[in-house]
Amino acid sequence: MTSNANIVYLDNNATTRVDPAVRDAMLPYLSESYANPSSPYTFARAPMLAIAQARRQVAALLSAEPEQITFTSCGTESSNTALHSALRARPGRKSIVTTSVEHPSILRYCERLESHGYNVTYLPVDRNGQLVLKELELSISDDTAIVSVMWANNETGILFPVREAAAAAHCAGALFHTDAVQACGKVTIDLSDGLIDLLSLSAHKFHGPKGVGALFARDPDLLSSYLFGGEQERGRRAGTENVPGIAGIGKAAELAGAQLREHPADIAEMRDAFEQTLSGACSCLLTGTQGARLPNTSHIVFPGVEAETLIHLLDFDHICCSSGSACASGSSEPSHVLTAMGFSRQDARSALRVSFSRFNSSHDAEFAAGRVVEAARRLSGKHRC
């Protein structure tokens, strides 16, 4: 195993380091406190209380109520459940509106719905990766059951106007879901205004463990369990509760909230310094800088450079970053997000995603910037890339 001490991990939109405090919060439920939370004896009380506490912690991160939070196994399950529930809550409606740059957990589910007779509108984005609100409004009708627009794009970090999109959905009596898997823990999410009906999140994107997600529902009675079985999570998610994972997502939410309150600018400062070094030394193109974007994400196109090779060169220096969404890794197809933004297939293959977290230092940003510049120069065959 590569020693962790050498690693400069800049792929925090793929997954994140589990915070040691999160791991410590999980350990009792991987050790002495192993009962099922619903069991009829005192020994089950600690896991039951751990779940209640985690529900409060996740709710607090979203300025929501604990009963609005249902735990799942991942962001994908949360998003699948959101769409599944919305279609049951609006049974007469046969249309879905979403964007062409959503995560596969939305896109693949929508394709499946199409094969079952639903009409799905995949809205384009403009050259800056942004949704055109007017187009969204025009695409919603009284046949629309649900509008699903991500809070932040996982590849570019671009933030979407989810409140305005939710308002447009509600005007037509449709529900609104947002995949906030990439946004949660990176920007403040305040659901107290009641505009968002359904929101997905995943622990491992904000220093929690893999294998646990959550689904916010403004009206929890709206949810239909996507898995069929026992009555766990008040009948809203069948399957024995993943108590250590749930304790972990709770602690991770608490820590993410503290980071956003106490050090709101730290991560953006690292990212900005990284980009400044790059811009000064390269003719590269920074994506998404025209509008609001995640404070931790840098998305850069190096014309003429194969991003896959760039990533391999950076790997020699133990720098971890990505050419697109983790889910598409290993695929040779260019990113659907970049092609939707109008990039050529060639340019779409030249994009690097560098994503920071609170476990990075300004030294990481500086070191990585230097290496990226050097590698990009080498690959473009130019003295200056």
Next chain:
Amino acid sequence: MTSNANIVYLDNNATTRVDPAVRDAMLPYLSESYANPSSPYTFARAPMLAIAQARRQVAALLSAEPEQITFTSCGTESSNTALHSALRARPGRKSIVTTSVEHPSILRYCERLESHGYNVTYLPVDRNGQLVLKELELSISDDTAIVSVMWANNETGILFPVREAAAAAHCAGALFHTDAVQACGKVTIDLSDGLIDLLSLSAHKFHGPKGVGALFARDPDLLSSYLFGGEQERGRRAGTENVPGIAGIGKAAELAGAQLREHPADIAEMRDAFEQTLSGACSCLLTGTQGARLPNTSHIVFPGVEAETLIHLLDFDHICCSSGSACASGSSEPSHVLTAMGFSRQDARSALRVSFSRFNSSHDAEFAAGRVVEAARRLSGKHRC
């Protein structure tokens, strides 16, 4: 939190203590080795190898091949996926055959299928809780897509003739699934004869962590992902891989295999001693003793005694056991398994499930037997219960 040292945990069919060696196998992936296994850098190699190793470990427990194992989030997801996949693999067939004593992950899914136009036969069991094979054979037709019969019942521990049931399914061109969540790790499961098409299991039932399960598929191409999203698990299960959980189920499978090989009789001896004490002191009725059953499970009816109250009395002595399946806990309805066996609603409410594991001692069995006898006598208002 109740100190673990005092606990006599005899509810191992609900969930089990995580083996300390399992927890240790998980810890690297909750600490320094946090990359996504599919990421394109060297740092992702350790989690990738951990998943490959876990796949070999789970396969070895089942005498199967690693590529036949797909990891899921729980037994419920495994069983839902098995039925979902089978119906897609036999698209012209509209019937399902199962038993009336299955786990809710089968029964609730089948009810949903009925609402989509499928015909489901729920086979009864006899007074001994056993399936009548002749009835099973008669219920299968060339319209049957899948036959699903559990390997062992979660409440009574009764073992079902799954090989014979699989052969009957195959005669009609149907697929065969078995929910082995309760059997796996407790009895030897050898799938090398190729009779079983699909088999579900769950880590937390054999000293692995909660939040991870597996699905065996004789022909992995048969599987359709139940979640829609990324291409994880070779496209067979969307959602970021729960690396620590998967490492945990692998280690738990390895340890369960060793226990079955090296100490095959230990747990049955404890259980038998427990039952002997009870039988000598009580007029209670032991269920399932007419045929094959799990070596760890004691299921006892105490006529005239409310099991719920019995469990509360035992809780005062820190003895943890259950009145039925964990999934039904909190429900006041008598167990569907016992009513299917012909018990009156009154008697079905008088059943205690005591389930042992390798973490129990003969002292636990002896202590619990004494306390159960005392509590049952007290509640039945008799000197001898």
